[in-house]
Amino acid sequence: MSSKFYYTGRESPDASLVAVDGELTPRQTTDLREALPDETAVFDRYRLVLAIFAERASTKRAGLQVELARLKYDLPRLEERSDVQGLNKRVEKGTPIDGIKNRIADLERKLAALPSPAEQHRAERREQGFDLVTFAGYTNAGKSTLLRRLADEMELVEDDNDRAAACESGDSGPSGTDDSGDDSTETIEGEDDEHADIATETATVEDRLFETLETTTRRATLDGRPVLCTDTVGFVSDLPHWLVESFSETLSDAAAADAVVLVADASDPPAELREKVQVALDVFEAQDVDESRVVTALNKVDLLDGESVEVRRKALDGLVADLIPVSVHEGTNLDRLVAAVTERLPTDRAVLTMPNCDDAMGLVSRAYDRTTVESVDYDAGSVELTVRGRPDVVERLRVDADAVSAD
Incomplete structure (x- = not known):
């Protein structure tokens, strides 16, 4: 088997970051860090994605989501490392594992409480x-x-x-x-x-x-x-x-x-x-x-x-x-x-007939703003408006037209 140094950029001693297109276990991460200069960061695919997410996050919700995702990434790795080190998680309290679990629960509560x-x-x-x-x-x-x-x-x-x-x-x-x-x-x-x-x-x-x-x-x-x-x-x-x-x-x-x-x-x-x-x-x-x-x-x-x-x-x-x-x-x-x-797009069509009055003109204006107006026909006493659009919007116009006619 080739030396692990072959896989860690032996010809690139000045690299500031090593990124692996896959998931690294805690042991693999440790081995890579030991093989690289102290100032060289080691990221696997998921940590790199999280780092980019963190850079792009610009709202409170996004910031909380990024932190939650990062902690969910870190938790199993810390648990695996702790198992290797013989840490009895069932007995010891106040460990980093407990802190991460508590923070995850806290973040989930905050995100659930935030209005959407x-x-x-x-x-x-x-x-x-x-x-x-x-x-x-x-x-x-x-x-x-x-x-x-x-x-x-x-x-x-x-x-x-x-x-x-x-x-x-x-x-x-x-x-x-x-x-x-x-x-x-x-x-x-x-x-x-x-x-x-x-x-x-x-x-x-x-x-x-x-x-x-x-x-x-x-x-x-x-x-x-x-x-x-x-x-x-x-x-x-x-x-x-x-x-x-x-x-x-x-x-x-x-x-x-x-x-x-x-x-x-x-x-x-x-x-x-x-x-x-x-x-x-x-x-x-x-x-x-x-x-x-x-x-x-x-x-x-x-x-x-x-x-x-x-x-x-x-x-x-x-x-x-x-x-x-x-x-x-x-x-x-x-x-x-x-x-x-x-x-x-959901579509309904209606032909609305109303008296030719100011309220009818207001309804025609709303129809132009919210629907496709197929035609508007005026005569001395009435307005006939043909519209096509969202069913709920068309229904509201229909109700409003009935109200104008009833006045």
């Missing part, structure tokens, strides 16, 4: 007539880039005066685990102070892992209807269940969405592509996402020839019902993707 701003925002915006669309997929599949490009197709709204610019740019700073301060884990792009949590810039496009750690939502208009498009945290291959669970709050957007765009990377090898899509669908199923709401965008097809795209399409046969090959850079099939999303 994302859930609150979703409820408020459904009341205001918004449809919800979530973009999900593995990190670096191009979710943020796709959302930015779809701005041209979906009439993405921008407003430089919105107060949430700092949220998107990261100026809010890390939150740590302090119990005070705001805990909004969602930013949304909008047009006035009523939607001040809306991000003001289009999606940041950078080729780095976890560019989106917390959900970012942008306001758009789709087929005349107000829509909120949420860019979620990217999935990462080979992460343990407990780590995914620690960030389950970010996955709740998919469960609540009217339509989910699963973005897959066409440049992945076919077998890897299928595995990633399967994992994503399993996550959706665990979140009770109806598969009929999911449309899969096979992104980056501009990097492949037609035969290679077809190979990847066949690799996903039987796994996804609606696969649309797209290219963000060339604009390929973006219109098909938008049409597929539109088809999944």
